[in-house]
Amino acid sequence: MNVALWLASSARLHPQAPALLTGTTVQADYATFARRAAAIGAGLVRDYGIQSGDRVALFASNCTEYLECMYAVWWIGAVVIPINAKLHGREAAWICDNAGARLAFVDDDSRGALVQVEEDLPTGMQMLSIDSETYRELQHGEPTSLVPLPHEDNDLAWLFYTSGTTGRPKGVMLSHGNLVAMSMCYLADVDQVHQHDAILYAAPISHGAGLYNFIHIRMAARHVVPESQGFEPDEVLDLGRALGDVAMFAAPTMVRRLVDAAKKRGETGEGLRTIVYGGGPMYLADIRDAIATMGQRFVQIYGQGESPMTIASLPRAFHADTEHPRYLERLASVGPAQSVMSVRITGADGKSLPTGETGEVEAKGPAVMLGYWNNDKANAETLKDGWLRTGDVGRLDEDGFLTLSDRSKDVIISGGTNIYPREVEEALLTHPAVREVSAIGVPEPDWGEVVVACVVLEPGASADDAALDAHCLANIARFKRPKRYVYLDALPKNNYGKVLKTELREMMRASASAGAG
Ligand code: AMP
Numbered sequence: 001m002n003v004a005l006w007l008a009s010s011a012r013l014h015p016q017a018p019a020l021l022t023g024t025t026v027q028a029d030y031a032t033f034a035r036r037a038a039a040i041g042a043g044l045v046r047d048y049g050i051q052s053g054d055r056v057a058l059f060a061s062n063c064t065e066y067l068e069c070m071y072a073v074w075w076i077g078a079v080v081i082p083i084n085a086k087l088h089g090r091e092a093a094w095i096c097d098n099a100g101a102r103l104a105f106v107d108d109d110s111r112g113a114l115v116q117v118e119e120d121l122p123t124g125m126q127m128l129s130i131d132s133e134t135y136r137e138l139q140h141g142e143p144t145s146l147v148p149l150p151h152e153d154n155d156l157a158w159l160f161y162t163s164g165t166t167g168r169p170k171g172v173m174l175s176h177g178n179l180v181a182m183s184m185c186y187l188a189d190v191d192q193v194h195q196h197d198a199i200l201y202a203a204p205i206s207h208g209a210g211l212y213n214f215i216h217i218r219m220a221a222r223h224v225v226p227e228s229q230g231f232e233p234d235e236v237l238d239l240g241r242a243l244g245d246v247a248m249f250a251a252p253t254m255v256r257r258l259v260d261a262a263k264k265r266g267e268t269g270e271g272l273r274t275i276v277y278g279g280g281p282m283y284l285a286d287i288r289d290a291i292a293t294m295g296q297r298f299v300q301i302y303g304q305g306e307s308p309m310t311i312a313s314l315p316r317a318f319h320a321d322t323e324h325p326r327y328l329e330r331l332a333s334v335g336p337a338q339s340v341m342s343v344r345i346t347g348a349d350g351k352s353l354p355t356g357e358t359g360e361v362e363a364k365g366p367a368v369m370l371g372y373w374n375n376d377k378a379n380a381e382t383l384k385d386g387w388l389r390t391g392d393v394g395r396l397d398e399d400g401f402l403t404l405s406d407r408s409k410d411v412i413i414s415g416g417t418n419i420y421p422r423e424v425e426e427a428l429l430t431h432p433a434v435r436e437v438s439a440i441g442v443p444e445p446d447w448g449e450v451v452v453a454c455v456v457l458e459p460g461a462s463a464d465d466a467a468l469d470a471h472c473l474a475n476i477a478r479f480k481r482p483k484r485y486v487y488l489d490a491l492p493k494n495n496y497g498k499v500l501k502t503e504l505r506e507m508m509r510a511s512a513s514a515g516a517g
Helices: 004-013 030-048 064-075 089-099 108-115 133-139 176-190 213-218 233-243 252-265 284-294 316-320 327-331 376-382 421-429 465-475 501-516
Strands: 018-022 025-029 055-059 079-083 103-106 126-129 156-161 171-175 198-200 222-225 246-250 272-277 298-304 307-314 342-346 359-364 387-396 402-407 412-414 417-419 434-444 448-457 484-487
Touching (some): 004 213, 018 064, 025 030, 103 108, 126 133, 176 213, 213 222, 233 246, 284 298, 316 327, 342 387, 402 421, 417 421, 421 434, 421 448, 421 465, 434 501, 465 484
Parallel strands (some): 272 298
Antiparallel strands (some): 412 417
16 A cells, blocks of 8 residues: 555544644644645646656755655655755765656755755756745645555655665665554554654654654644754753653664753653654663653664664563563563564574574564665675564574664674673763763774773763773673773764764774874
8 A cells, every 4th residue: 555545544534633743833734734745746747747656855854844745755656765964965966866866855955965966966856945936836736636646565665775874875665565564563562643642753754753654644643843853852841741642753862862851950751752762772771760760751662774663672561560570681672573573583604593692683574675776785685585684783582572782893803702882881881970982893903803982971070991990890791891991072973863883983093093103
């Protein structure tokens, strides 16, 4: 089926339900939202020659028009390519070219970025600004059909470009069936959704946060874009109070900032019913602090673009089950496989490993992508007999809880032994002076690699190498402790809130060669 049918159905069943909001201001109800999507879709066909199967890029900051454009594209059976608004024009142009985009929805800012790199854009690609009069006219134009084009489950819906921290991004092909499977898992494994709920887009709609639109369309809930168009912890807390029944997706680093703001205001996050976190490691010390400050509002998901938001999940109940003998182990895990997924752990030979052993995490099920766009080599490396090789290292316990160590490329090999940076990070984060930490491997002739901890201290706190070393010695094996500490004001993060270990390694390399020179 076509995901746009969910919008058409909600518009029929709940025409007056508030659909699109900027802050607390309602921009459109469901009838208006669906009519605009159909009218813009009709305009894409009529004025721009877009046909079913064509790729249409969306390069803009979060706004309610973002959702209108996506559904306009699906309405006419075309494919959407949401692009992170923070990307450089050249990077966005590369994606448009790789995908063979025929049109790009832009806003006035991103149009400027693309115009500067016009020579890199695919030949004949048209641009349509959502800030333009033309767009306003399309919104109010004549919808050709009030029913979206039919679709097969395996038809392509969303080309999801990976963040590409190493090498060029890859276009993950997500089908309508993938998106439906993901959405059904939300109800089974993450949270219930009702019409009075609000999904808040405080993280880019081009990524995980945007993938949660579907189930909220299906249930005719409210879609809220903060006025700041991004993540401002105080604004989120205010919106929670004003709107009530809010659900949102947040990277763990965003949760951290939200918890700090809640503490400062002496609040618990009233009105924020569910905070779904994932996309990077949530440290035990941080989630315990979050629960102590804000209560039971948290659900964890583990997924990746290649199986969007849907590999494992740790629902609210496991966050609350403090009496369970393995409560803390479970809280440090990403939970059991989501309903439609199977998870296994494999060794270097690709064979399944027994329970408890550490190896590569593989996932199989209807949320797994169709494959990468025009990339046979990456497909052959990543998909084997329907199993997705995630590139993550982890282990399963006897109850099926999956605990992740790290991305395999982040594992540090020192003196021939594997050291998982996450263990070092978890240990250092229990030191009261440490606010954030990222452990990386830095090349060293005797050991191959040594552990370097990049530490951000709590404001006003002080700690030195000796204090942190003593803390590590008291908590983890000797050989795992960092050989060096680097103190930073902040960790480099991408627009999705993920810590950029590649950038940290680059910084260390640059400072080592500056030192040598
Ligand atoms: P992306 O495709 O950009 O969403 O990145 C997916 C990667 O983020 C995964 O392969 C994991 O390495 C990491 N990740 C996602 N969710 C979690 C989680 N709950 N805990 C730890 N790492 C995660």
